[in-house]
Structure formats: C-alpha cells, structure tokens
Amino acid sequence: MTPCLICTHDAGPSRTACVRCEHRIRGWLGELPRQHVLLVASLELGTRPAQGFGGTGRAHSPLPVRGDVLTLLGPAAPGPVHDTLGDQGGPQPIHAVLHAWADQLAEDLGHLLPPINPRAPYADYLARHLGHAVRASWIAHMHTELADLIRRIRTVTSTEPRRRALDAPCPHCQAFALGHLDWDTHIDCEACGRLLTPDEYETHRAVVMPPLARIGVLMAAAQHLAQEAS
Numbered sequence: 001m002t003p004c005l006i007c008t009h010d011a012g013p014s015r016t017a018c019v020r021c022e023h024r025i026r027g028w029l030g031e032l033p034r035q036h037v038l039l040v041a042s043l044e045l046g047t048r049p050a051q052g053f054g055g056t057g058r059a060h061s062p063l064p065v066r067g068d069v070l071t072l073l074g075p076a077a078p079g080p081v082h083d084t085l086g087d088q089g090g091p092q093p094i095h096a097v098l099h100a101w102a103d104q105l106a107e108d109l110g111h112l113l114p115p116i117n118p119r120a121p122y123a124d125y126l127a128r129h130l131g132h133a134v135r136a137s138w139i140a141h142m143h144t145e146l147a148d149l150i151r152r153i154r155t156v157t158s159t160e161p162r163r164r165a166l167d168a169p170c171p172h173c174q175a176f177a178l179g180h181l182d183w184d185t186h187i188d189c190e191a192c193g194r195l196l197t198p199d200e201y202e203t204h205r206a207v208v209m210p211p212l213a214r215i216g217v218l219m220a221a222a223q224h225l226a227q228e229a230s
Ligand SMILES: [Zn+2]
Pocket: 004, 005, 006, 007, 008, 009, 017, 018, 019, 020, 021, 022
C-alpha cells in the first residue's frame, strides 16, 4: 500500500494522492472561477461595516475597497513565480498561487505554460493535468495552498458548495455515503471515494432501490406485528 501524502489512505499504484483527494482538488479548481465572480462583487466596501468606522481617530481615509479581497484578486509577479517551496510569507493572490503550481506542473511535463485565461487563471490547466499532479511528490503542498486559498475566498463570499446526500448505497463499498456537492460534475462516496456520473447513479439506483424499499416495508411490517403481539 502506498499512503496518500494528503490523507494517508491508500493512494493506489504509482500515485501520491488518492482518488478522493484528487476529486476534492478538482472540485476546488472548478469552484475558483465561480467564486471569482462573487469576489469581484464583494470588492467594494459596504458588504460589511468598514473596520474602524465611527471615530477611531484615523488620519487617512480608508481604502474604498476591501483590502482582503484586493489581496486575493491582486496580480501576480510577471514572470515565473516558483514559490512551490513556500518561501514567500503573507497571503498570496489567487493568481500567484495558481501560477506557481501551473509553472511547476509545466516544468515537470516539459512543456511551456499555455497563454493565460483571465477568467480562470491556470485553474483549467491544473485541472487538465491533475492526473500528473496526483503522482508528483509535491501534491500535498499544492493541496495545502489550495485549501488555504479556498478557505480565504469562502470567508469573503460566505458561499460554499452544499452537499446533498443521496439515498442509494455506494455500489463499491455499500456505505450510505453517496452525495452530490454543488457545482460538481460527479456524485461521490464519502466513505471510499468512488465517483459516479449522474447517469451511472440513476442506473444503479434503479437496480438497488426497489429491493431495498421492499426490505424496508417488510421490516416495518414485522415491527408492527411484533408491537401488536406484545
Ligand atoms: Zn487522500
């Protein structure tokens, strides 16, 4: 068994991160462009009271925009960043974090970074090559930085994907742990990490649910009879 560098569960052959962790990272990369829109909308002050407003004796006027949001949306350094060793202190803009990891990935893959897509800076690129990242030695470090980024963004936008539990058990591990996270393309099992497309889930559900419902009815009837007899 090769332990996942992120969660220590079995990562699977020739991988450094397990399927479940890969799925979480892919979810974050898909969430970033959506959160970007909300971040831009919360840039102007007024979404919450400005700090120090009301006579703290400040000698200068506060910025007309939120500093924490500005930091997140801020531009990155123009050239290759190479901060994948984590030697830069302080909160990093979204672009800087993604650029650094995209740069690392491109170097590993031995090609040049593609031109930037301003709406989803490098998130698409990272998602496209995530299969390589989950076999790289630095995956846990990338996971930590993305987790921190997403946490900072969600704090500002007060928006995070909600999970809706589904009723059929997992076809792989039989746990009742299947669910769908907003914005996600797949249904996932929280217990074993198995992923299903919505179509696969519906097919599976159509097969397993009628017998399960029948068992449920029989159990309820047996319970009812037992209560009547006592
Ligand atoms: Zn893992």
